Amino acid sequence: xxxxxxxxxxxxxxxxxxxxxxxxxxxxxxxxxxxxxxxxxxxxxxxxxxxxxxxxxxxxxxxxxxxxxxxxxxxxxxxxxxxxxxxxxxxxxxxxxxxxxxxxxxxxxxxxxxxxxxxxxxxxxxxxxxxxxxxxxxxxxxxxxxxxxxxxxxxxxxxxxxxxxxxxxxxxxxxxxxxxxxxxxxxxxxxxxxxxxxxxxxxxxxxxxxxxxxxxxxxxxxxxxxxxxxxxxxxxxxxxxxxxxxxxxxxxxxxxxxxxxxxxxxxxxxxxxxxxxxxxxxxxxxxxxxxxxxxxxxxxxxxxxxxxxxxxxxxxxxxxxxxxxxxxxxxxxxxxxxxxxxxxxxxxxxxxxxxxxxxxxxxxxxxxxxxxxxxxxxx
Amino acid sequence: xxxxxxxxxxxxxxxxxxxxxxxxxxxxxxxxxxxxxxxxxxxxxxxxxxxxxxxxxxxxxxxxxxxxxxxxxxxxxxxxxxxxxxxxxxxxxxxxxxxxxxxxxxxxxxxxxxxxxxxxxxxxxxxxxxxxxxxxxxxxxxxxxxxxxxxxxxxxxxxxxxxxxxxxxxxxxxxxxxxxxxxxxxxxxxxxxxxxxxxxxxxxxxxxxxxxxxxxxxxxxxxxxxxxxxxxxxxxxxxxxxxxxxxxxxxxxxxxxxxxxxxxxxxxxxxxxxxxxxxxxxxxxxxxxxxxxxxxxxxxxxxxxxxxxxxxxxxxxxxxxxxxxxxxxxxxxxxxxxxxxxxxxxxxxxxxxxxxxxxxxxxxxxxxxxxxxxxxxxxxxxxxxxxxxxxxxxxxxxxxxxxxxxxxxxxxxxxxxxxxx
Numbered sequence: 001x002x003x004x005x006x007x008x009x010x011x012x013x014x015x016x017x018x019x020x021x022x023x024x025x026x027x028x029x030x031x032x033x034x035x036x037x038x039x040x041x042x043x044x045x046x047x048x049x050x051x052x053x054x055x056x057x058x059x060x061x062x063x064x065x066x067x068x069x070x071x072x073x074x075x076x077x078x079x080x081x082x083x084x085x086x087x088x089x090x091x092x093x094x095x096x097x098x099x100x101x102x103x104x105x106x107x108x109x110x111x112x113x114x115x116x117x118x119x120x121x122x123x124x125x126x127x128x129x130x131x132x133x134x135x136x137x138x139x140x141x142x143x144x145x146x147x148x149x150x151x152x153x154x155x156x157x158x159x160x161x162x163x164x165x166x167x168x169x170x171x172x173x174x175x176x177x178x179x180x181x182x183x184x185x186x187x188x189x190x191x192x193x194x195x196x197x198x199x200x201x202x203x204x205x206x207x208x209x210x211x212x213x214x215x216x217x218x219x220x221x222x223x224x225x226x227x228x229x230x231x232x233x234x235x236x237x238x239x240x241x242x243x244x245x246x247x248x249x250x251x252x253x254x255x256x257x258x259x260x261x262x263x264x265x266x267x268x269x270x271x272x273x274x275x276x277x278x279x280x281x282x283x284x285x286x287x288x289x290x291x292x293x294x295x296x297x298x299x300x301x302x303x304x305x306x307x308x309x310x311x312x313x314x315x316x317x318x319x320x321x322x323x324x325x326x327x328x329x330x331x332x333x334x335x336x337x338x339x340x341x342x343x344x345x346x347x348x349x350x351x352x353x354x355x356x357x358x359x360x361x362x363x364x365x366x367x368x369x370x371x372x373x374x375x376x377x378x379x
Numbered sequence: 380x381x382x383x384x385x386x387x388x389x390x391x392x393x394x395x396x397x398x399x400x401x402x403x404x405x406x407x408x409x410x411x412x413x414x415x416x417x418x419x420x421x422x423x424x425x426x427x428x429x430x431x432x433x434x435x436x437x438x439x440x441x442x443x444x445x446x447x448x449x450x451x452x453x454x455x456x457x458x459x460x461x462x463x464x465x466x467x468x469x470x471x472x473x474x475x476x477x478x479x480x481x482x483x484x485x486x487x488x489x490x491x492x493x494x495x496x497x498x499x500x501x502x503x504x505x506x507x508x509x510x511x512x513x514x515x516x517x518x519x520x521x522x523x524x525x526x527x528x529x530x531x532x533x534x535x536x537x538x539x540x541x542x543x544x545x546x547x548x549x550x551x552x553x554x555x556x557x558x559x560x561x562x563x564x565x566x567x568x569x570x571x572x573x574x575x576x577x578x579x580x581x582x583x584x585x586x587x588x589x590x591x592x593x594x595x596x597x598x599x600x601x602x603x604x605x606x607x608x609x610x611x612x613x614x615x616x617x618x619x620x621x622x623x624x625x626x627x628x629x630x631x632x633x634x635x636x637x638x639x640x641x642x643x644x645x646x647x648x649x650x651x652x653x654x655x656x657x658x659x660x661x662x663x664x665x666x667x668x669x670x671x672x673x674x675x676x677x678x679x680x681x682x683x684x685x686x687x688x689x690x691x692x693x694x695x696x697x698x699x700x701x702x703x704x705x706x707x708x709x710x711x712x713x714x715x716x717x718x719x720x721x722x723x724x725x726x727x728x729x730x731x732x733x734x735x736x737x738x739x740x741x742x743x744x745x746x747x748x749x750x751x752x753x754x755x756x757x758x759x760x761x762x763x764x765x766x767x768x769x770x771x772x773x774x775x776x777x778x779x780x781x782x783x784x785x786x787x788x789x790x791x792x793x794x795x796x797x798x799x800x
C-alpha cells in the first residue's frame with residue numbers, strides 16, 4: 001500500500017512542473033546574483049600578472065635622468081613602462097588599455113589608478129613608493145644620489161611577494177583561520193541549503209489534492225495507519241526534493257565551478273537537511289491543515305533562520321552575537337559545509353548532524369501526534 | 380472617436396470596480412515614495428575607502444572587511460599603545476599604497492582578551508594579518524625587544540604578507556636608527572625627526588580613474604541609487620499586476636462573449652486593443668502622478684535626479700511593464716498563469732538588473748543576460764543621471780521605444796497565431 005501511495009505522490013508532484021522548475025532554477029539564479037554582488041568583498045589576492053603602465057615626465061623633472069633605470073626595475077617587477085607624452089591620462093589609459101599611469105612632475109609624482117584594475121594600481125603605487133623611500137634614505141645618509149639608488153633598484157627583483165625574504169625575526173603567531181572563500185563557493189553552497197529548506201513546496205500538489213478530494217476519508221476506509229500515510233508523503237517528497245536539489249547542485253557546479261568539500265560528508269549533510277526540512281514542513285501542515293498557511297509560516301521561519309545563519313549576509317561577517325547565530329540550524333549547516341569546502345574539516349559537522357536529526361525525529365513524531373489527534377476529532 | 384472613448388470609459392469603470400487593482404494602483408507608489416525617503420547607508424558595501432587614512436573601528440569585533448579596502452592587504456590593529464610612535468608606524472603602512480589599516484583602540488583589553496578576539500577574527504573577518512601593539516610599544520621597539528612591543532597573528536594565506544613584514548621590518552629599523560642617531564632623545568623628538576625625513580620624499584598624489592563603462596558615484600549617490608533600485612522594483616511589480624488586471628478584463632470580455640458582440644458592431648479589433656493599451660498608459664500616468672504627490676509631500680522630490688526627469692522614467696517603466704503584462708495575460712488566457720509569468724519576469728529582471736545590489740562584479744555572461752532586462756537599462760540611466768550625465772534620458776527614451784516595439788510586435792504576432800477571436 002505504501003508503495004502505491006509513494007508512486008501516486010510522485011505522479012502528483014511531477015504534474016506540477018512549475019514548482020520543480022523553480023526548485024532547480026531558483027538556487028542557480030540566486031547563486032549567480034549573490035555571488036556576483038559580493039565577489040568584490042570576498043575575493044582573495046591572487047598575485048599580479050605582468051601589466052602595462054603609461055608614464056610621462058615633466059620638463060625639469062628629477063626623475064628624467066633615471067627613467068631608464070625605473071623602466072628596468074619595473075620590468076623586473078612585472079611592469080612595462082610606456083611613454084605617452086601627450087593626452088589626458090584618463091583617456092590615454094582607456095585608449096591604450098593601460099592598467100595604470102604615472103605622471104612625474106618636477107619633485108612630485110601622480111599615480112592614476114583604474115577602478116577596473118585596483119590591484120595593479122596599488123602595485124605601481126607600492127613600487128614607486130619603495131623607490132622613493134630608498135632614494136630618500138640614501139640621500140639623507142649622503143650615501144649616493146638618485147642615479148646610484150636607481151641602479152640598485154634595477155638589480156632588485158624582490159617586488160613580488162614570492163621573492164621576498166624577511167631577515168628580521170618578528171613575533172608572529174600562527175592561528176587557525178578560515179582560508180579565503182570565494183563568493184561563488186560560499187553562495188553556491190549556502191543557497192542550495194536555503195532552497196532545500198523550502199522543499200515542502202513540492203508537496204503542494206499532493207496536499208492540495210488530498211484535501212480537495214477528501215482523501216483522508218478514503219485512507220480511513222482503507223484502514224491505513226497514520227505512520228504509513230506520513231511515510232508515504234515523507235519518502236516521496238524527500239526523494240523528489242533530493243533529486244531536484246541534486247540537479248540544481250550539479251548545474252551550479254557545472255556553470256559556476258562551485259567547490260564543495262568531501263562528497264561523502266556534503267551528501268550526508270544535504271540528505272539530512274532535506275529530511276529535516278520536509279519533516280518540519282509536514283509538521284507545520286499537520287498543525288495548520290492548510291498548504292498556503294504552511295508555506296507562508298515555513299518561508300518566514302526559514303527566512304529568519306537564513307537571516308541569522310548566513311544565507312544572505314555571510315555568517316562570518318554578520319555582526320550577530322554567536323549565541324543568536326547558534327540558534328539557527330542553518331548556521332550550523334552553512335558553517336559545516338563552507339568549512340569542509342575551505343578547510344577540509346569543521347567543528348560544526350557534529351552539531352549540524354545533531355540539529356538535523358533532532359528536527360527530523362521531533363517534527364515527525366509531533367506531526368504523527370497532531371495527525372492522530374485530528375483523526376480522533378474527525379471521528 | 381466617440382466609440383473609442385466609450386470603450387475607454389467602460390474599461391475604466393471595470394478596472395476601478397476591481398479592489399485588487401485599486402490596491403496595487405495606489406499602494407505601490409506610496410510604498411516607493413516611502414522607500415525613496417529612507418535614510419540608509421548601503422555605501423559601506425561599495426564605497427571607495429581612502430587607503431591613506433587609518434580606519435577607526437568602533438568595537439573589537441567590528442569587521443575590517445566592511446570598512447577596509449578589500450583590494451588592499453588589510454591590517455587589523457588592536458592598539459593598546461596609542462602613542463605617537465605607534466601612530467607613525469601605522470601611517471607608514473597607509474602611505475605605502477598597498478595596505479589598508481583598520482584600528483581598534485584596545486587599551487582596555489588584556490593580552491588574553493586580545494588573543495581571544497584574534498582567534499575569533501581569524502574565522503569571522505577578512506584581515507590579511509592581525510597586529511597587536513602592546514602597551515609598552517615605544518620602549519620595547521627602541522630596545523629592539525619586538526616580542527614585548529607587538530604581536531603579529533598570521534590569519535591568511537595572502538601573498539602580500541611578505542611585503543607587509545618587509546615594510547614593518549624596514550620601518551622598525553628606521554625608527555631604531557633614527558633613535559640611535561639622536562642618542563635616544565625623547566619619543567616626540569624621534570617621531571618629529573622621522574616625519575621630517577618622510578617630508579623629504581617626493582610627494583605622491585593618487586587619482587582614481589573610472590573604468591571603461593564605469594560611472595563613479597559618491598557615497599550619497601550610491602545610497603540614492605540603492606533606494607531608486609528598490610523603488611523601481613516595487614513600482615514595476617505594481618505596474619505588472621495592474622497590467623494583469625487590464626488583461627483580466629480582456630479575458631473576461633472574451634469569456635462572456637462581450638468581445639464578439641463588440642466585433643459585430645462597427646468597432647474594429649485595432650481600436651479594441653488600442654483602448655487596452657491606452658488604459659495601460661493611463662495607469663502609468665496615475666501611478667506616476669501619485670508617486671509625484673507622495674514624493675513632494677515626503678521628501679520634496681530630493682531623489683538626486685531632476686523631479687520631472689525621474690517621474691518621466693517612472694512613466695516609461697510603467698508603460699513597458701504594463702504592456703508586457705497585458706500581452707502576457709492576453710496570450711496566456713488565464714489570470715493565474717499570467718500572474719505566475721509576470722511574477723517570474725519581475726523577480727528575474729529585478730535580480731539580474733542590480734535593483735537590490737550592484738552586479739558590476741558578476742560574470743560577463745550574466746552581464747550580457749542582464750542587458751536583456753529593461754530594469755538594467757533604467758538603472759544604468761539612473762546612475763548616469765545621478766552622476767549629472769543627461770545622456771541617461773536618451774537611454775530611457777531608446778529603451779522604452781525598443782521594448783514597446785519588441786513587445787507590441789511579438790504580442791501582435793502571438794495574438795494572430797493564437798487567433799484571438
